[in-house]
Amino acid sequence: MTSTESIIYNYSMERCKWLENISRGRVKERAKSIRERLLAGDKGRSVFPSFVFMGTSRCTLKCKHCYGLIPNFTDHYDISVDTIKRSVKTLLLGCDELITAEIGGGGEPMLYPQLIEALNFLVSQEKIDFVLFSTNGTIPANDKLLDALDNEKCFVLISDYGVQQNTSSLIQCFEKKGIDFCYNTNQHWVDAGEPVPQSKTIQQLTAEFANCSNTKFCKVVIENKIYSCARSARMHLLGVYEDNHDYNEFSENCPPDEINSILKSCYNKDYAVACDYCNLASLNPVYVEAGKQPGKKLSNYTYIHRDACHDISRLSRENQELVAEVQRLLDRRNKRHFLSAIVKFPERLVRHTIIKPLKTWFKNRQNAGKTINTCELESRIRELSEQIAQRDRTIVQQRDSRSTD
Ligand code: SF4
Numbered sequence: 001m002t003s004t005e006s007i008i009y010n011y012s013m014e015r016c017k018w019l020e021n022i023s024r025g026r027v028k029e030r031a032k033s034i035r036e037r038l039l040a041g042d043k044g045r046s047v048f049p050s051f052v053f054m055g056t057s058r059c060t061l062k063c064k065h066c067y068g069l070i071p072n073f074t075d076h077y078d079i080s081v082d083t084i085k086r087s088v089k090t091l092l093l094g095c096d097e098l099i100t101a102e103i104g105g106g107g108e109p110m111l112y113p114q115l116i117e118a119l120n121f122l123v124s125q126e127k128i129d130f131v132l133f134s135t136n137g138t139i140p141a142n143d144k145l146l147d148a149l150d151n152e153k154c155f156v157l158i159s160d161y162g163v164q165q166n167t168s169s170l171i172q173c174f175e176k177k178g179i180d181f182c183y184n185t186n187q188h189w190v191d192a193g194e195p196v197p198q199s200k201t202i203q204q205l206t207a208e209f210a211n212c213s214n215t216k217f218c219k220v221v222i223e224n225k226i227y228s229c230a231r232s233a234r235m236h237l238l239g240v241y242e243d244n245h246d247y248n249e250f251s252e253n254c255p256p257d258e259i260n261s262i263l264k265s266c267y268n269k270d271y272a273v274a275c276d277y278c279n280l281a282s283l284n285p286v287y288v289e290a291g292k293q294p295g296k297k298l299s300n301y302t303y304i305h306r307d308a309c310h311d312i313s314r315l316s317r318e319n320q321e322l323v324a325e326v327q328r329l330l331d332r333r334n335k336r337h338f339l340s341a342i343v344k345f346p347e348r349l350v351r352h353t354i355i356k357p358l359k360t361w362f363k364n365r366q367n368a369g370k371t372i373n374t375c376e377l378e379s380r381i382r383e384l385s386e387q388i389a390q391r392d393r394t395i396v397q398q399r400d401s402r403s404t405d
Pocket residue numbers: 208209212213214215228229230231232272274275276277278279280281282
């Protein structure tokens with residue numbers, strides 16, 4: 001194996017491990033078995049970790065610190081599904097296996113008018129193991145999309161940007177259909193800054209490029225160009241900068257061996273000129289609130305883990321006096337947008353932040369001979385939820401003040 005091949009191999013393993021960690025159902029099982037197969041030796045097969053196929057520049061949000069610069073686009077565009085199909089077909093000629101093919105690179109894929117056709121096409125490619133997209137959770141899924149996603153290869157990453165009502169209903173649709181997804185809450189972004197040149201030295205560019213996770217898994221394909229990252233692709237589209245150092249170009253007429261070399265050369269760059277226009281991988285990162293919408297307040301109710309609902313149910317079962325009250329509360333959760341959000345909190349954290357204090361509260365009430373009132377229970381959970389949100393805000397503030405010191 002050359003050094004570039006071992007980098008690609010390690011990224012492929014890492015990609016499988018990542019999917020294994022964040023998924024739950026059939027995707028988890030498949031990711032595990034693919035990782036184990038790679039670990040056992042890939043017998044000279046050319047496996048690549050990830051390519052992202054750009055679909056649209058549209059978005060329902062205008063996040064203040066969007067690293068993909070979506071709010072900077074005034075004229076939106078969609079890349080036709082035929083163009084995506086052509087890119088995929090050509091690119092696959094140069095590899096034996098692609099762990100993840102993603103529709104994205106900034107923008108909201110659920111606004112991409114040909115998303116379903118693109119997903120169906122990607123899923124039908126034998127060489128592609130998984131098909132992903134990330135959504136901001138603001139758009140309901142229709143039946144056709146749910147049918148397309150109902151596949152062992154499909155996985156959706158839902159971001160928690162505080163649009164709790166819509167996100168909760170999207171999650172419920174996915175759950176009902178058995179679609180594998182993860183809900184990314186508690187995210188902290190790094191401010192990538194304005195897309196202006198900063199005259200960084202080659203050493204700085206090299207250090208930041210090496211420090212950026214986008215270079216591993218976010219190589220963005222637009223037509224016949226593979227960009228180092230989504231920011232680089234978006235800046236090219238915006239005309240912010242023009243530098244052919246940052247992309248590799250292939251053509252439909254290239255023989256498979258040549259395409260394979262082109263794909264490999266995407267992974268042996270030392271730096272990207274784009275990093276001069278970006279602080280995402282700065283060695284002194286400035287952390288900012290994820291998905292912040294100028295002038296809008298985020299919901300505070302996205303912090304309760306579904307397991308907390310289960311645990312509360314269990315606690316209530318243990319205490320017959322509570323059963324009716326808690327059950328009523330849980331049954332009403334969709335209507336009230338309460339306890340319906342699902343987050344991937346580590347179990348221990350949930351126990352300490354929600355379950356343990358609730359248990360103590362239940363016990364104290366019982367010892368005092370008081371019955372449990374639904375409204376009190378609800379406001380107690382809300383209080384705990386707010387405490388977690390406050391703790392997270394404090395972490396962000398502390399990081400911010402550390403980075404400005
Ligand atoms: S421009 Fe550089 S630092 Fe910014 S996302 Fe791309 S690779 Fe990372």
